[in-house]
Amino acid sequence: MQIGFIGLGIMGSRMAANLQKAGHDLLIYNRTREKAEALISEGAEWCDTPAQLAQKVDILFTMLAHPEAMGELAFGDNGYLDNMKPNAIWVDCSTVNPSFSKAMAAEAQKRQIRYVDAPVLGTKKPAREGQLVFFVGGNKEDVEILMPYFEIMGKAVNHVGDHGMGASFKMVVNLLVAQNILIFSEAVALGRALGFSREMLFDTLLDGPMAAPYLSLKRPKIEEGIYEADFPLKWMHKDLHLVTLTAYEEGVALPATNATKEVFLQAKKSGLGEKDFAAIFDYVLSGK
Numbered sequence: 001m002q003i004g005f006i007g008l009g010i011m012g013s014r015m016a017a018n019l020q021k022a023g024h025d026l027l028i029y030n031r032t033r034e035k036a037e038a039l040i041s042e043g044a045e046w047c048d049t050p051a052q053l054a055q056k057v058d059i060l061f062t063m064l065a066h067p068e069a070m071g072e073l074a075f076g077d078n079g080y081l082d083n084m085k086p087n088a089i090w091v092d093c094s095t096v097n098p099s100f101s102k103a104m105a106a107e108a109q110k111r112q113i114r115y116v117d118a119p120v121l122g123t124k125k126p127a128r129e130g131q132l133v134f135f136v137g138g139n140k141e142d143v144e145i146l147m148p149y150f151e152i153m154g155k156a157v158n159h160v161g162d163h164g165m166g167a168s169f170k171m172v173v174n175l176l177v178a179q180n181i182l183i184f185s186e187a188v189a190l191g192r193a194l195g196f197s198r199e200m201l202f203d204t205l206l207d208g209p210m211a212a213p214y215l216s217l218k219r220p221k222i223e224e225g226i227y228e229a230d231f232p233l234k235w236m237h238k239d240l241h242l243v244t245l246t247a248y249e250e251g252v253a254l255p256a257t258n259a260t261k262e263v264f265l266q267a268k269k270s271g272l273g274e275k276d277f278a279a280i281f282d283y284v285l286s287g288k
């Protein structure tokens, strides 16, 4: 099976590297070529366009920022979708909204291409260590073919339903992830104003059942105040936008999520977009 990988950012570059280390020859494309150099130096074949790559692969992984990026690379000049071989499988690991994901499944089907949505839980380090968790939507037979590749890049694979259901589950997860850190930040802001030390608040809140366990992993970044991005804040804002769009489409009221989205937008506009999303902590504390 010839594997292709499009989208070599924080996540995609590490996922592709694991496929490569496991012995798979890769064809790769990224808008910015520099990010592909490490993979090229290990033997991956660079393609000048998504179309060129698509013509040669049996399985195409995409790991792109958002639906707009996907639209450009799939349907734009030299896009991949019209150039894939019939019966090839397109596996989209990006975080996109379910209605977009289902539309992509339909576009693929029109061209006799098999589509699987497989967004991931886990950030830079799990991506590097092959410890991601996949939420997969698609046909059972296609998912079975993909299992060996998911197992190289991840530690768990949850086949949660038909096309679009992986993307759906990712909306549920990121709604929680975003709100947990915002509420934690507000709790610390109030605690500080009431006279508790930051250390006491962190030790107590993070040790109990009140705070989400993942927040302990963000503690070093917050304590050092250095927010090198594992998961850029701008993409968390994008995810909150996609969550609220999905809620609109489904007729579900999410008042707290909408408020959270606005805080993330304000933080992005204050210049924190490229930082890790844990920088929302500094944004909240700076206003208190």
Ligand SMILES: NC(=O)c1ccc[n+]([C@@H]2O[C@H](COP(=O)([O-])OP(=O)(O)OC[C@H]3O[C@@H](n4cnc5c(N)ncnc54)[C@H](OP(=O)(O)O)[C@@H]3O)[C@@H](O)[C@H]2O)c1
Residues within 6 Å of the ligand: 006, 007, 008, 009, 010, 011, 012, 030, 031, 032, 035, 063, 064, 065, 066, 068, 069, 070, 072, 073, 093, 094, 095, 096, 120, 121, 122, 123, 124, 230, 231, 232, 235, 239
């Ligand atoms: N980082 C995380 O912890 C994490 C965890 C789970 C899921 N995700 C999701 O995974 C996806 C990738 O995230 P990431 O953290 O790897 O982000 P990233 O480092 O910013 O990479 C984004 C990728 O999308 C490409 N891209 C962006 N805009 C584009 C455009 N207009 N046209 C063509 N290509 C474009 C980028 O190309 P360039 O290199 O040229 O910019 C890059 O390959 C996102 O959907 C994100 O929400 C991220």
